[in-house]
Amino acid sequence: MTKENLKIGIILGSTRQGRVSPQVGEWVKGIADKRGDASYEIVDIADYKLPFLGTTDGSEPGIAAWNAKLDSLDGFVFIAQEYNHSITGALKNALDFAREAWNNKAAGIVSYGSSGGTRAAEHLRGILGELLVADVRVHPALSLFTDFENMTTFKPADLHLPNVTAMLDQVIAWSGALKTLR
Ligand SMILES: Cc1cc2nc3c(=O)[nH]c(=O)nc-3n(C[C@H](O)[C@H](O)[C@H](O)COP(=O)(O)O)c2cc1C
Numbered sequence: 700m701t702k703e704n705l706k707i708g709i710i711l712g713s714t715r716q717g718r719v720s721p722q723v724g725e726w727v728k729g730i731a732d733k734r735g736d737a738s739y740e741i742v743d744i745a746d747y748k749l750p751f752l753g754t755t756d757g758s759e760p761g762i763a764a765w766n767a768k769l770d771s772l773d774g775f776v777f778i779a780q781e782y783n784h785s786i787t788g789a790l791k792n793a794l795d796f797a798r799e800a801w802n803n804k805a806a807g808i809v810s811y812g813s814s815g816g817t818r819a820a821e822h823l824r825g826i827l828g829e830l831l832v833a834d835v836r837v838h839p840a841l842s843l844f845t846d847f848e849n850m851t852t853f854k855p856a857d858l859h860l861p862n863v864t865a866m867l868d869q870v871i872a873w874s875g876a877l878k879t880l881r
Pocket residue numbers: 713714715717718719720721780781782783784785811812813814815816843850
């Protein structure tokens with residue numbers, strides 16, 4: 700197994716109109732693609748049009764497609780935004796819609812909010828533990844006040860770059876190690 704075989708999904712945690720998560724996800728992907736150590740792709744929860752868990756018979760094609768996408772990935776970077784001191788409902792719903800497809804994989808978290816989205820990130824860590832996803836220590840935390848203009852246009856401070864690199868180093872190492880368990 701080589702690191703080049705690893706597939707890492709950069710999951711956009713927000714789905715609302717006007718969301719800033721695509722800007723953050725593309726920034727992480729731009730840094731990741733330059734590494735040449737894995738295949739990185741943006742995974743947009745909104746594309747799967749997941750229903751609210753338990754409100755349908757589960758036959759929507761997006762549910763199977765979501766599980767198939769997660770199955771195909773070896774690790775994740777969650778772009779996590781803070782909503783009411785936690786993760787978005789959309790991300791929690793998407794997390795709940797799969798089980799085995801998450802197991803024995805690694806993840807990093809890039810969060811944002813007024814306090815760096817740290818409360819959302821810590822909640823996400825608890826959920827990932829239940830899903831057998833190994834979340835790495837390094838956690839880039841972006842401020843809505845200093846890393847965005849008018850809280851909408853993403854202009855990340857340079858200081859985050861080494862953190863993103865260190866987070867990806869850990870995600871790649873653990874994704875490769877955990878692949879041997881599956
Ligand atoms: C319903 C809602 C609740 C929010 N609650 C918080 C919060 O508790 N703490 C915080 O730092 N930001 C909070 N915000 C601000 C969001 O972090 C900010 O709008 C961010 O851009 C959301 O990510 P998105 O643009 O990708 O949806 C909240 C935003 C929304 C829509």
